[in-house]
Amino acid sequence: MNPDVGHGIVDCDIHLVVPSIEVLLPYLNDHWRAYIRETSFKGPIDTSYPRGAATSGYPQTDRPDGAIPGSDIAQTRAEVLDAWGTEYGILTCAYAVESVRNPFAAAALAAAVNDWQLREWLDREPRLRGSVVVPSQDPELAAREIDRVGDHPAFVQVYLPVRSEALYGTRRYYPIHEAALRHDLAIGIHFGGQPGNPPTAVGWPSHYVEEYVGMAHVFQSQLIGLVTEGVFDRFPALRVVLIEGGVSWLPSLMWRLDKEWKGLRREVPWVRRLPSAYIREHVRLTMQPLDAPPDPARLLEVIDHLGSEDLLMFATDFPHRHSDGRPDALLHGLPEPLKRKITRENARAFYALP
């Protein structure tokens, strides 16, 4: 437990890693087991955090037995839940089923991940909550999977990779938003994704650092789309959390959106309030990584610019490493009531945790 955050935090981003397709085989039917065996398919790979890259894990998370951090419940218990005094931890699983071009195979893999997650993790650890993995490239099949498992009380959100074939605000994704609402689930939009199109709007970058840092603009595009395409008008109860996307770009985006809405609102007349009002009502952000000024005291200015103390939610992002410091170093020096909101109350309210 860390003295800066105390006991009972809510950790909104703990990675769940499928160590190999072998663990999913018991949750796949005979057809897909044969298909995987006959094609030597090794499963989709999340290249957002390549194994061994500096950002992919703290050195101390490396295991002598070679187990992949995030794939072993004993390690997650010891190094995250117990170590941090966590009351609730939200699992996020970046198994890149959106990269599988056969949508039925993608749906079968997503279902297997969800059943494995339920059986091996959520049923065994009451502090954990889950994110439903879906074949997001096929919103109808994704909705079917949400309907299949969405009523399990341990699932609190639908996991969508921020990189997608199209903006989540567009009509083709309505089935996913509708299904999430049917089961009272949030939409968790997370760093990464392998949809097949480039990770920047101007094509393929040459280096990992370009994709890693540039992901903030993908989050911005998704957020602009959700607001202006009218998703929050169409689905007034929809809750969206942007996970691992940074924070400090949001004030300037809200200023610009509000300003331009005044002259361009005729084009999107369903946007009936200031865009920033929709964002503050419907959207939350996890706080790791934090693209913050070097002086922690200046972080208060960023939060002031956000116009609300309710938007930020603490996350360790275990096992990823975004800086040399511990994730809670970001909170050092914040006023106690604000710290409590960020580490506990905002997430409890957003996810309606008991």
Next chain:
Amino acid sequence: MKHVVASVDEIPPGGRKIVEVAGRSVGVFNLEGEFFALRNSCPHQGGELCRGPLSGWVSSRGPGDYDYSRPGEILRCPWHGWEFDIKTGQSWFDPRRVRVRSYEVFVEVSAPPEDDAAGAVEGPEKGPYVAETYPVSVERRSVVVDVPS
């Protein structure tokens, strides 16, 4: 002070004329036979408001639903596209800002577009600004604008 600014025939329905009156630029509009005058200066940042496009009000019940009403009554500033009601000078869009310039408005503010009067649609709310308006009358086939001197 009353000023004759045009003959009725000069400004046909849907038309406008921009005139100099008492040292200020004023736009005179003919809306289906009724005349309205606004100061040709946007209260936002001073753009030439009365040279902007005239259109209707667009409201919506949700994505893909466009309800076009009050054709020809909404003037958009050519600088930033803010929308003003030519009958009252009221801007309609911004629910938050409260800084309303205290121009005297001679015509009562009309009800918001019909959707909202019926309670079917949330907003719009009045914007922060009211463009200065002047009473207009027609005397012996002349358009007369009453601008305080």
